[in-house]
Amino acid sequence: MSEQTVSDEVSGVEIELDHVTKRYSGTRAPAVDDFSMVVPAGKIVVFVGPSGCGKTTTMRMINRLIEPSSGRITIGGDDALKLDVDTLRRRIGYAIQQAGLFPHFTVAQNIGVVPGLLGWDKKRVTSRVEEMMDLVGLDPADFRDRYPRQLSGGQQQRVGVARALAADPPVLLMDEPFGAVDPITRGNLQDELLRLQTDLKKTIVFVTHDFDEAVKLGDRIAVLGNQSKILQYDTPESILANPADDTVAGFVGAGASLKQLTLMRVRDVELEQDALTITADESPAAVREKLTTQRKQFALVLDQRRRPVRWVHVRELANASSVSSVGKPLRDVVSVQSTLQDALEAMLAEGGSVPVTGSRGEYAGTIKLDTVISTIQQIRDEHADDATADAADEGAPA
Template sequence: MAENEEVSGVEIELEHVTKRYPGTRTPAVDDFSMVVPAGKIVVFVGPSGCGKTTTMRMINRLIEPTSGRITIGGEDALKLDVDTLRRRIGYAIQQAGLFPHFTVAQNIAVVPGLLGWDKKKVNDRVEEMMDLVGLDPADFRDRFPRQLSGGQQQRVGVARALAADPPVLLMDEPFGAVDPITRGNLQDELLRLQSELKKTIVFVTHDFDEAVKLGDKIAVLGNQSTILQYDTPEAILANPADDTVAGFVGAGASLKQLTLLRVRDVELEQDALTVTADESPASVREKLQSSRKHFALVLDARRRPTRWVHVRELTSATSLANLGKPLRDVVSLQSTLQDALEAMLAEGGSVPVTGARGEYAGTIQLDTVIATIQQLRDEHTNGEEVSA
């Protein structure tokens, strides 16, 4: 199958789009033109007040443009009925924006219900979307938003935005209100979903590291949404267009290269002793002693890593239940090497890596990341010598 046949997203084109509010001397967005490629993530990054959110909201007409043209999949968005347009575009915002008196299932079902889907189709879709974003329907479908963590609420927000299978997803700082570890996990989850779904995603952030991690292309915006540079993360890191863009890149550009490399790009170790939660402590202790290891990694019934158990804890234990040290952080194959390095510092050693559905895939070691940093530094030094 050709690559473009696998893409479910559509191209977005903004031509000379301007937004001028009554009573203001200068436009909030001035003559903005851009093509967002089908099936790609394009990140708008810029300082607060530069117009990036206004620009994104004009795509689904939450803000009406004063002038210009916007086409989505070749269709003029300004000529469509506004409700019809918005039901074709997923929208995810900071703090999820869930309806507080709706259950998780009811929140996800909102747009399919408005589109007139029959009850069985809606229920099937709700279960499919919950599974896709890693929330067990049996545990979560009847909960209310107040009964969820911030990260779980954001997952529901993404599931709701994708429920009607829209070709376009707009995301306005969706992970900005959660803690750094949860934020990293949600970013990984988005990348995993995108590898399966290939939507066209416009993502707004003020965090350049997030832009580098998520974006196929980044638009660095200045005042009035002036495009200072629109290119791949690699190109912007290597050659910032001007001093303002260089300020966004900041110090340590070579270290930021770690954000361009994924855990899947390096070799994982397979030397951790893994055991299942239903094994007896005596059996696990015997395995550790025979393999001359001190720790075992406990996996649940779906082979997802849950905690490390030390050999000392097994002496008088009768069950592995709740034994050992819960994992504070794991990384996925979609995680960046920078995420992996931060997780290692939090965990104090090697970190388990999970695959597409959270299953154990191996561990990543500090030596691997250090060797990669050294290789990047050598390549950077050699590149400077050649250019000199």
């Protein structure tokens, strides 16, 4: 990667909101009242709360899409309220629901907007656009010249993220960016964001009303009440284990123990390596022989970049002219960034073990139901042990 390197270095900067308030004329109560928070550099902080509580207003004051009435906001030590507003916004990536792409611009033109405004030369912009498309999993040759209307919802969101990151900003603001896509695509986009963040280490402020999404994505979660009052600001683990009050407990909801699966990633468990993988250019007879020899019923077809495409059953190969003409397309895959809850849902959709992909979409192994069940049992045992210990500390019978 030419301008962003995969390393342990943090490219994001700290954001501090100090006693920030927003009042609208003609209203008695402020929309945001005396909000103070430090967003650590290189971390994802998620604002979660009910509709109308002020979470989006709070986030938009960071890049001054909404001007605060009072208070101070610093970004990397710079006073955001004293910077030229256009200069400020070009230093902050912004991704919103339904991507917000310019419909009359191609994918390449959309991604290259901010670098172009910053005066980058054409060659540098073109190189950066291709780099960003590859980073978010869109083949430049296939997608560069398409228009937004020619893309699926998930593809549009990927372009939106690429555009937000194109000028290499230290800060990324994301306002319910995945709220308008189907659950499977949403999970894949969440995984993609986590993969990107592992490489890029930006400072990300993410707004959502979905607590499960907050738990999956956030290094820290701010549960907000009316007027953006901070009800609890902590790690997902701490909020799940110890909600600050009944309102926060309501966001956590029932099944807090099962939500622990959202804290565990597929990369945390051992993957199976027993699937027979093949490529589409192999002959059906050769694949059938491999399956028979290994006493397997299914083979997993990989494309030229070793990405899983579909399962093929041994019976389908008997009269097939090519491997590419048969098989069951994958309805869902998970990545090493996915949660075990994602994996469980994918298994229910696929009806069995699910392929797992690595950092660039390449095949990494499979995850099976037995693995998730044993993990759930381990979590239950740990909770039972904790409950016994707590009861003993309080002098009560377990």
